[in-house]
Amino acid sequence: MHDDRVKIRKVEVLSDDWYLLKKTTFDYRRGDGSWQTLTRETYDRGNGATILLYNRERRSVILIRQFRFPTFGNGHDGFLIEAAAGLLDQASPEQRIRAEVEEETGYRVGAVRKVFEAFMSPGSVTEKLYFFVAEYTPDARIGDGGGLQDEGEDIQVLELTLERALQMVVSGEIADGKTIMLLQYAQLHLLPAAAGVN
Incomplete structure (x- = not known):
């Protein structure tokens, strides 16, 4: 210190x-x-947690699309594609992210694994974000997701191949920092491309 x-x-x-x-x-x-x-x-605004759900067989990930007012009018339509995330609200990062991912995506996950933590905008925001990954299967979807209406959430759930999601980063369709970090982590450590495939 x-x-x-x-x-x-x-x-x-x-x-x-x-x-x-x-x-x-x-x-x-x-x-x-x-x-x-x-x-x-x-x-x-307190600390938060985010998670990337991935499926090895399908080489797919679960992301969400929601309206983010601060991005609206800053060259963006406001509808960001993101990994599920939420503030901790006095819970442990592991407890909170399990509840948050179920609220937002409808998927219930068992084991979650923390891969790193990071300050996302250290010049002005105190928030530290805890990054998790977890495997999902199609039968783990127990609800529609969509978030909580009383919190103003109106969330669309997306299942994309990792390759498609990475293309969307390049095209600018995915422009959320935490999500880009998790997708790159997945590319390096969870779902690396087969030899000779780009």
């Missing part, structure tokens, strides 16, 4: 509506030993 390099001077709450937006003024000791006063805004 580098606690000796940061001294908090002032914290202001700018908004505590949907999540928590704070403005912090702090002194930062630079690499040359000099101190600099900086101000940063941070958005705290």
Whole structure:
């Protein structure tokens, strides 16, 4: 830890509506030993978890499509194709992702495996995301999914071959960071291409 390099001077709450937006003024000791006063805004929505469901036989993955307002108007129609994900809400990452994937996709999974964790937008958002993978079979779908209406979710479930999903990353049809990371993980470690096949 580098606690000796940061001294908090002032914290202001700018908004505590949907999540928590704070403005912090702090002194930062630079690499040359000099101190600099900086101000940063941070958005705290808690930590989250995401999961890629995959099937070895079909070489397929389960993704979802949902409307994401922050992307709307920033060169995107707002309908993002993503891996299922959700905030932890005081639960462990493993507990939360099992419940979330069932709510969103309708698939009930047993064993989930954490593959890594990452800060997704560390310049302004405090959230750390826990990344999981799990195998699925067609008979593991026990419901329609679609998410929770009272949370504003209106989710479409997609089953795609890994190859098609990776093509959609290249074409820009899949533009969600966590999903791209999981698809690349699957390509490298879960469903590598057969020799001589690109």
